[in-house]
Amino acid sequence: MQKIQDSTNCAVCPLKSSLFKALGAKETACVHRHKEEVLVQSGEQIVHRGQEITHFFYLQTGLVKLYSESESHREQIISISRPLDFIGLLTIFSDTHYQYSISAVLESRLCMIEVGCIETLVAQNGSFAIEVLKNMSIMTDHILKDSYNLRSLQMRGRIAYVLNFFAEDIFKSSGFELPLSRKEFGQMIGVSTENVIRILSEFRRDGLIRISGKSIDILNHAAVREIAIRG
Amino acid sequence: MQKIQDSTNCAVCPLKSSLFKALGAKETACVHRHKEEVLVQSGEQIVHRGQEITHFFYLQTGLVKLYSESESHREQIISISRPLDFIGLLTIFSDTHYQYSISAVLESRLCMIEVGCIETLVAQNGSFAIEVLKNMSIMTDHILKDSYNLRSLQMRGRIAYVLNFFAEDIFKSSGFELPLSRKEFGQMIGVSTENVIRILSEFRRDGLIRISGKSIDILNHAAVREIAIRG
């Protein structure tokens, strides 16, 4: 995790999300003083579960995963965050320590804002508070929706779900480099590594996708989507 | 769903949660003007998925379930709310229509506050905004935690989890009347009705619980807890 020295001025930050539009010049300057930008390598861990909560993480470029690690060595991936997303959960407001861990899945650039700063702004700027609520709300709802959707699907459906997710939500293209190992793929959806591979091969045999190593091409979008909904 | 005429004055409401402590007299009066109290029968549906979002629901007494109903006739119970809980999710801030349905599991008394009113208060009172964030955050985190805990357990563990939940979180007693049918029990944790019954019988044979119809007694608390964690 490497600090970036000449960090962007928040006032002119091209990534300034809708969240910060509600802030005045003085408030934006305050954010600027209490933030720090960092660069993390692919695979590098950013937050360890159990650490004290100090910062809000905002993803500028790259891709990160939020996951829970239990003693039993079983990781479960909770969500994959895209650029412009806030990473992490509402936990930030109700807890003193991170409940989950965060790692970079691709090389990523993050903006870290001190929690105290965010809290102050929420307390003093109403529209900002509403924006934060909306933003967090959307993110959490998404995670929950996925979680409950997946629960009603079996293997094939879950795997199709993930393929769709990467094609439509992350890469916005039917061809992409899968940023996860087969193991991580399985951890997103509660399927064993071996079966992830088996089903992917099956999809290939059936002409739904082309796949070689990490590079995936969805050939029959309609069919994959259908499986992700029904199967 | 029956309106209660002489509704409680919020200012002296014994149920006034921590959430509202941040409000001044004028603001509390405003809540009072924009709220309504209702009584619902056990089994009665309170919110239908797809309806426009108009109110915040606050549970005074009773027990309600939040659940998703899909076309395929498969309900999934997302959470059971206890008195003093806000019901529903953050969706309220990010959406215009309810994503999930709400039904009373026991006869319940609810307080319905107009969303507009809450939004205004969040915008004008910073400490209140923080309280809302904390509150929602705790609730959502809980749901998510349960969801991911359950995912790593198999049948026996999940069923023990629910038994614990009712004994410790809801009724605070090792003996209680189960407010759910066997089917609903299964819908909380993604287990078929038949297997819920089978495992409950198994637990009885093993001397972990006493059970007759809806009335349940946990005899060996430690063992049940152990199964809910490991199994």
Place this chain on the structure above:
DNA sequence: CGCGGCTTTGATGTTCATCAAGTAAAGTGG
């Protein structure tokens, strides 16, 4: 009394994790 819903038990088949074993790819040190 008889009908429909909830509960219970047994039998059956499917889905899926796990084990085992082998191949490919990717670091590592000499």
Place this chain on the structure above:
DNA sequence: CCACTTTACTTGATGAACATCAAAGCCGCG
């Protein structure tokens, strides 16, 4: 740069976990 180790990927075989089907008992209700 090549042997060496390790890690990721892949395929097949096996058994466990679980849903589903079928049938019967139970209970409240018109």
